[in-house]
Amino acid sequence: MTDAIFDTMGAVLTRWTMGSAAAPAAAMWRDELGNEPAEAELRLLALSGQFLGVAVTAEPPATLHVLPDIPTLALPTVPDALRSLVRRILTANKDAQSRTELIHFLAARGFTTHPADWMPAAADDDAPDVYASWRDWADIAAANAVSRQPIGDLITAQNWDDFWPAARKVALTALRRRDPAAARAVMEAKLGQENADVRLRLLALLSDELSDGDAAFLEGLAANDRASKVKALATSLLARLGHAASPGEDTAELAGFFSVKTKGLLRRSRVIQFENTKTAAQLQRRQTLFDGADVTSLATALGLTPQELVTIWSWGEDKAADVGLVNAIVQTGTDALVAAAADLVAEQGRINIVLTLVPRLAPSQRARRTETALRASELRFEIAKLIAGPAARLDDPLAAPAGTALITALRRDDAKPSDQAVELHALGLIVSRAAARQILDRLTGAGLLQGDPRLDMLRLNAALDDNGAKP
Amino acid sequence: MAIDLKTIEQLATDQSSLKAAAGLAKPAKWSGLGMSPDGALAWGECAGSGANPYRVMADLRDLGNKCTCPSRKFPCKHVLGLLWLKAEAKAPFPSAETPPWVSDWLGRRRSSGGAPKAPAPNAQPAGDKDVSAAQLVEPEAADDPKDIARREAAAAKRSEDTERAILDALDALEQWIGDQLRMGLAPFIDDVTARCRRIAARLVDGKAAVLAGRIDELPGRLLALPAGDRPRGAVVELGKLVLLARAFRASPRDAALRRAVAASETRDAVLAGPETLRVPSQWEVLAEQVQTRRDGLVSQTTWLLNLSEAGPRFAMLLDFFPASAGRRGSVFAPGERFRGELAFYPAQQPLRALLISRDTAADATSWPTPEAALTDTLSAPLLAEPWTLDIPVLLPAGRIARDDAGHSWWRSADGSTTLPVAGSAEGLLCGTDLERTAAIWSGNRLTILAAQTRWGRIDGHD
Numbered sequence: 009m010t011d012a013i014f015d016t017m018g019a020v021l022t023r024w025t026m027g028s029a030a031a032p033a034a035a036m037w038r039d040e041l042g043n044e045p046a047e048a049e050l051r052l053l054a055l056s057g058q059f060l061g062v063a064v065t066a067e068p069p070a071t072l073h074v075l076p077d078i079p080t081l082a083l084p085t086v087p088d089a090l091r092s093l094v095r096r097i098l099t100a101n102k103d104a105q106s107r108t109e110l111i112h113f114l115a116a117r118g119f120t121t122h123p124a125d126w127m128p129a130a131a132d133d134d135a136p137d138v139y140a141s142w143r144d145w146a147d148i149a150a151a152n153a154v155s156r157q158p159i160g161d162l163i164t165a166q167n168w169d170d171f172w173p174a175a176r177k178v179a180l181t182a183l184r185r186r187d188p189a190a191a192r193a194v195m196e197a198k199l200g201q202e203n204a205d206v207r208l209r210l211l212a213l214l215s216d217e218l219s220d221g222d223a224a225f226l227e228g229l230a231a232n233d234r235a236s237k238v239k240a241l242a243t244s245l246l247a248r249l250g251h252a253a254s255p256g257e258d259t260a261e262l263a264g265f266f267s268v269k270t271k272g273l274l275r276r277s278r279v280i281q282f283e284n285t286k287t288a289a290q291l292q293r294r295q296t297l298f299d300g301a302d303v304t305s306l307a308t309a310l311g312l313t314p315q316e317l318v319t320i321w322s323w324g325e326d327k328a329a330d331v332g333l334v335n336a337i338v339q340t341g342t343d344a345l346v347a348a349a350a351d352l353v354a355e356q357g358r359i360n361i362v363l364t365l366v367p368r369l370a371p372s373q374r375a376r377r378t379e380t381a382l383r384a385s386e387l388r389f390e391i392a393k394l395i396a397g398p399a400a401r402l403d404d405p406l407a408a409p410a411g412t413a414l415i416t417a418l419r420r421d422d423a424k425p426s427d428q429a430v431e432l433h434a435l436g437l438i439v440s441r442a443a444a445r446q447i448l449d450r451l452t453g454a455g456l457l458q459g460d461p462r463l464d465m466l467r468l469n470a471a472l473d474d475n476g477a478k479p
Numbered sequence: 480m481a482i483d484l485k486t487i488e489q490l491a492t493d494q495s496s497l498k499a500a501a502g503l504a505k506p507a508k509w510s511g512l513g514m515s516p517d518g519a520l521a522w523g524e525c526a527g528s529g530a531n532p533y534r535v536m537a538d539l540r541d542l543g544n545k546c547t548c549p550s551r552k553f554p555c556k557h558v559l560g561l562l563w564l565k566a567e568a569k570a571p572f573p574s575a576e577t578p579p580w581v582s583d584w585l586g587r588r589r590s591s592g593g594a595p596k597a598p599a600p601n602a603q604p605a606g607d608k609d610v611s612a613a614q615l616v617e618p619e620a621a622d623d624p625k626d627i628a629r630r631e632a633a634a635a636k637r638s639e640d641t642e643r644a645i646l647d648a649l650d651a652l653e654q655w656i657g658d659q660l661r662m663g664l665a666p667f668i669d670d671v672t673a674r675c676r677r678i679a680a681r682l683v684d685g686k687a688a689v690l691a692g693r694i695d696e697l698p699g700r701l702l703a704l705p706a707g708d709r710p711r712g713a714v715v716e717l718g719k720l721v722l723l724a725r726a727f728r729a730s731p732r733d734a735a736l737r738r739a740v741a742a743s744e745t746r747d748a749v750l751a752g753p754e755t756l757r758v759p760s761q762w763e764v765l766a767e768q769v770q771t772r773r774d775g776l777v778s779q780t781t782w783l784l785n786l787s788e789a790g791p792r793f794a795m796l797l798d799f800f801p802a803s804a805g806r807r808g809s810v811f812a813p814g815e816r817f818r819g820e821l822a823f824y825p826a827q828q829p830l831r832a833l834l835i836s837r838d839t840a841a842d843a844t845s846w847p848t849p850e851a852a853l854t855d856t857l858s859a860p861l862l863a864e865p866w867t868l869d870i871p872v873l874l875p876a877g878r879i880a881r882d883d884a885g886h887s888w889w890r891s892a893d894g895s896t897t898l899p900v901a902g903s904a905e906g907l908l909c910g911t912d913l914e915r916t917a918a919i920w921s922g923n924r925l926t927i928l929a930a931q932t933r934w935g936r937i938d939g940h941d
Contacts, residue, residue: 025710027663049660050653050721057718058865060711062858065923068888068897072880078910078934088935092579092812100586123907124937145910152881425588457519457538459577461586 012036013059020056030056075149078123079141085122086114086472093468095125100461101433108134110465112398113437118475130174133209137178144172165197173206180213188217196225204235211241215248223251240300247302247340256305262297263309265290265329268320278320280310282329291328298332302340306333314341318349323356334364343368350377357385363394371399378438382408389414389434401440401478406447415454429462436465444469480518480539482566484610490542491559492552497613503560506570510837514572521565521572522581524810525557528746530796530833531781531810535561536581538588545584547810549800579812641686642731645741648685649724652678656717664713671713672698676773690723690740693868695773700868700922703901712922723866735826739866746833749822756823758790758832761841764811765793765917766928766939777802781811782871782928783821783832784917788847793871793917794821794832813929814936816841827863830871846915846931849873853896857920871928874916879909889916889925901926907937 016034023030031041031048037055041048086094097110107126114120115136121127123142128135130147163171163179171179184191192214199207211229214222222245229242269281284290307317318337323330337349346368353361354377362381366374378396381387386409396402405411414431417423432451439447444466451466452458491497503525510532512523519540524532527548535557537544544558564570577585655678659667667674675694682691697716704712727736734744734754749755765782772778781796819837823829850856853874860870876892879900887900887909901924908927915931918939927939 021664021710021714024660024714025664027661027666030660046657049657053656053660053714053718054721054725054865055718057715058722058861061715061719061865061923062861064711066708066899068890068899069882072882072888072890072897074878074880074890075909077912078907085934096579096582123910123934127906149905149909152883152885425585452517457577457585458515458517459520459582459585461582464582 009036010063014064017056017060017064020052073152076145078127078145081120081138081141083115083118083120083138086119086125090468090471091122091125093464093471094121096461097433097464097468098126100464104134106433109393109398109437111139112136113469114472116399116476117472119472137181140174140178143174147172147174163194165194168194168198177210177213180210181216184213184216188219189221192222192225204238207233207235207238208241211238211245214245218245218248220249223249227251244302244339247304248342250304250342258297259301259305259309262294262301262306265294265297266310268310268312278316280317280321282322282326285326295328295332298329298336301332301336303333303336303345304340306336314345315348318345318352323353323358323361330358330361331364334361338364338368347373354381354384359385359387359391359395363391366395366397371397375400375402378402379405382410386410386413389431389438393434393438396438398437399476399478400438401443401474402438403440403443405435405439405443406450415450418451418454418456425460426462432462433465436463436467436469439466439469441469441472441474482539482542482562484563484566486542487559487562487566488608488610490554490562491608492554494608494613496552496554496556496559497608497610499556500559500563501610501613503556504563504567504569506564508560509564509570512564512570512572513575513578515577516574520577520581520585521561522578523561523564523572524837525560526835527557529798530746530831531779531798532834532837533557534580534810536584537561538585539565543588549804551804580809641741644686646728646731648682648687648690649727649740651681651685652687652690652720652724655681656721659717664710668701668709668713671701679774687740688742689738690720692772692774692776693739694720704922704924708923715922719866719868726866735824735864738824738826738831744824749824749833750835752825754825756790756825756829757820757835758785758794758823759818759820760790761786761816761818762794762821763841763846764813764815766813767809767811771802775802776800777804782917782919784846784873784929786816786841786845786847791823791829792847792873793830794823795830795871796834797831813938828860828867846917847873849875849915853891868921870920872918872920872925874913874918877913877916879904879913881909889913889918889927898925900924904939907932907934908939 013036016036019033020030023033029045029049031045031052034041034052034056037052040055041051094110094114098107101107101110111121111126111128115138120138127146128139128143130143130150132139132143135143161179161182163176163183168176180191180194183194195210195214199210202210214226226242226246226249230239230246233239233242265282265284267281267283268278270276270278285294303314303317307314310317312320314337317333321330321333334349334353337346341349346365350362350365350369350373353365359381362377366377369377374395374397378392378400379402381395382392382402382405389405389410392405392410406415410431414428414435417428435447436444448458448463448466448470451463456463487500488497491500508526509523510526512521514521520536520538522534522536525535525546527533533546533548535544535546537558542562544554544562546555546557548555548557550556565572659674675697679691679694682688682694701709701712701716723736723739726733727740730736734752738744744752762783763786765784768778768780768782770778770780776799779798779800783794783796785792785794817837818839818841820835821832822835824831824833850873853872856872857870860867874889874891877889877896878892880888880890880897882888885903887902887904888897889900890897892912898920901922904927908930911932911934913930913932916939917928917930919926919928929939930937
């Protein structure tokens with residue numbers, strides 16, 4: 009009977025779709041429908057609707073794909089009790105930078121988000137490495153593809169294609185730390201088959217454990233790669249190794265914008281003097297030359313070592329020149345030169361330049377410089393956060409001038425409930441767990457409510473175990 | 480932070496607010512009372528006329544306050560009632576961690592802390608408001624038997640008139656359905672919004688307001704289906720309307736049918752009804768669905784799962800408020816569990832309910848076992864009440880799969896059942912085994928509310 013009704017439904021639906029009477033086509037229900045045509049149509053509608061609603065469901069296609077399981081990450085997810093707090097912080101800070109800061113903070117403390125609360129997109133290059141397998145899962149889901157399962161985590165030229173992009177980058181990073189030469193060999197074998205953006209990202213991994221053993225490979229790329237940006241990166245890495253090209257015409261022209269002078273009568277010291285900057289065209293030309301410069305060649309052209317150049321540079325006298333030199337240091341300077349430059353500019357309170365340099369500093373160096381900068385000036389926590397990076401665990405930032413200013417602002421009679429939200433959030437990102445607890449006590453003592461959402465980041469910090477590697 | 484009745488008197492906008500607040504300043508009306516450890520914030524949940532309680536919160540430092548009720552008075556009677564309870568210590572306000580919904584409100588507050596607020600500019604002078612008078616119980620006038628008889632006769636006449644009007648409206652509805660069939664379902668689907676609007680207006684005139692609302696939402700349900708499935712969807716929707724109209728004619732006094740066609744009973748009527756099913760149990764909040772309807776109302780539907788084996792498996796708390804009242808805070812957070820008593824509206828398949836009391840957190844840890852025969856679970860409610868639109872179901876172990884076009888399907892672990900999923904399932908929902916899934920089966924599509932997985936409980940569709 010069911011089959012007969014089912015077969016009839018096709019004709020009934022067709023007739024009604026076209027506006028024809030359908031009751032004559034439903035012979036099996038002739039008695040139930042009766043003889044009155046309009047009534048018969050309504051009865052047939054009731055019966056057909058019930059049949060189609062109860063007995064007929066959409067037929068699945070022959071081929072259905074099941075996505076692979078979302079992998080378990082190397083770090084545990086945030087404890088259940090803190091998930092709502094994480095969700096609230098993510099909701100309140102929707103911009104990509106704030107979200108990235110929180111995700112990195114959690115990773116630095118040894119945790120990841122729950123996948124129901126946040127997952128990276130495939131192209132989320134800013135996500136910590138621990139999320140690589142989720143990024144690749146997102147890639148697989150978007151492509152409706154099947155997973156490729158590499159055998160083990162060790163990447164080789166032979167199993168290169170078994171890795172999805174994010175996992176490949178993480179595996180290469182790990183290999184580079186464990187066996188730098190092996191990682192370079194894998195790159196030498198496989199880099200050529202990737203597009204320029206991927207080559208650029210992977211080549212940047214060589215900055216970790218960079219050594220003279222990489223020079224030949226880098227020289228080959230600097231000379232022969234298809235993309236100018238890859239050539240430029242290879243050149244800058246070579247420069248960091250001290251394999252700078254001998255000063256060419258451009259470097260000589262750039263050096264012409266500066267001269268080394270002596271000053272002082274008794275204790276004569278050398279300084280850099282800025283030349284030929286009378287017109288906008290000259291400034292523009294100098295900027296263009298800085299973009300491709302390496303700091304070692306520039307110093308050599310001026311008859312100095314890179315360290316001497318940084319030391320006698322007249323910081324603050326010509327801001328555009330400062331930016332040009334600092335970019336050259338970041339791109340082509342050795343780690344020691346970057347650290348020395350950071351110390352010099354930090355002493356002079358040139359925080360915007362410090363911010364350019366800090367990505368090349370080790371986490372411990374970043375934390376130390378943050379503490380120094382906070383003590384030395386009224387540096388806001390919002391800026392201190394950028395210097396400190398995600399792994400900082402400052403112990404007493406409220407003692408700094410910024411802390412005093414924050415407490416004062418919160419105690420003002422005309423303070424609004426949303427005041428200082430950015431500062432309080434930043435504070436929550438950079439302090440240690442113990443400090444977060446102390447600060448919460450002080451702030452609630454200063455009149456803030458314990459449930460104040462501005463304290464969410466501090467509350468998360470205070471409640472979260474610190475299982476991460478200390479800088 | 481101390482608060483006294485004089486302050487409440489000043490805060491009230493008028494004497495009627497004070498009077499209403501006095502009626503609410505009784506511990507039995509409240510649940511979840513609490514106070515921040517620093518004594519600055521007080522909060523609680525007050526039973527109102529809807530299915531969900533109202534969430535009420537106040538900052539005692541400056542008397543800033545918020546309530547989720549739709550009242551246009553500020554402060555509303557619920558806030559005044561909360562403050563009254565606190566002022567007279569009529570109920571304990573245990574010290575507790577500030578709930579997220581109070582913190583959310585704090586984050587959105589625009590006014591500053593500091594000095595207490597002045598009474599609203601349009602408020603009556605305090606002299607015209609009197610807390611003592613508000614507490615007086617006015618003696619009820621003795622009813623004259625003739626008046627009672629007259630009122631009863633008038634009510635019976637009104638009821639008959641309403642029933643006659645509804646039956647006339649249902650005649651018009653059937654006529655309209657017949658017209659759609661004669662003119663063809665293809666043009667009906669093309670012009671479904673305008674056509675449904677016209678008959679819905681006629682039904683409103685005929686006092687069939689609930690049915691009118693249902694037909695106003697019909698285009699949305701129909702157009703959400705794939706184009707090829709819309710003729711079938713139209714037949715199902717219109718067929719249900721015919722069945723509902725015929726059932727109403729056969730039994731116009733049936734409470735469930737009146738609820739489906741004309742209007743719902745009041746909260747008090749449900750609670751007083753002898754047939755009302757009261758179920759004390761442990762409940763989990765599956766999801767909240769908020770929808771702005773074409774008639775200008777916002778429907779707020781909270782789906783609850785009964786974690787015990789006794790009583791209905793699901794409950795639906797349904798409230799309406801005008802869209803013009805603005806965004807209304809959620810009463811529950813998905814995943815929240817509580818012990819509480821629900822009163823179900825009388826029905827063959829009890830589903831819609833009122834929250835009567837809400838106590839401590841539930842201690843049940845797992846979801847109940849799904850019924851063995853999934854096909855029966857999907858069809859049984861339609862056999863009992865064929866006009867039903869949404870059927871909540873608890874699905875056994877399964878997994879989301881995708882077809883080549885990217886559409887999502889729920890497939891049981893044993894491969895015996897595959898059901899189409901409304902919209903697309905994203906993220907974790909399609910990247911892990913679903914040990915149990917709570918979903919709404921409607922229009923031959925599944926809307927997933929929540930699922931149990933190895934990652935714990937996860938939400939379904941946004």
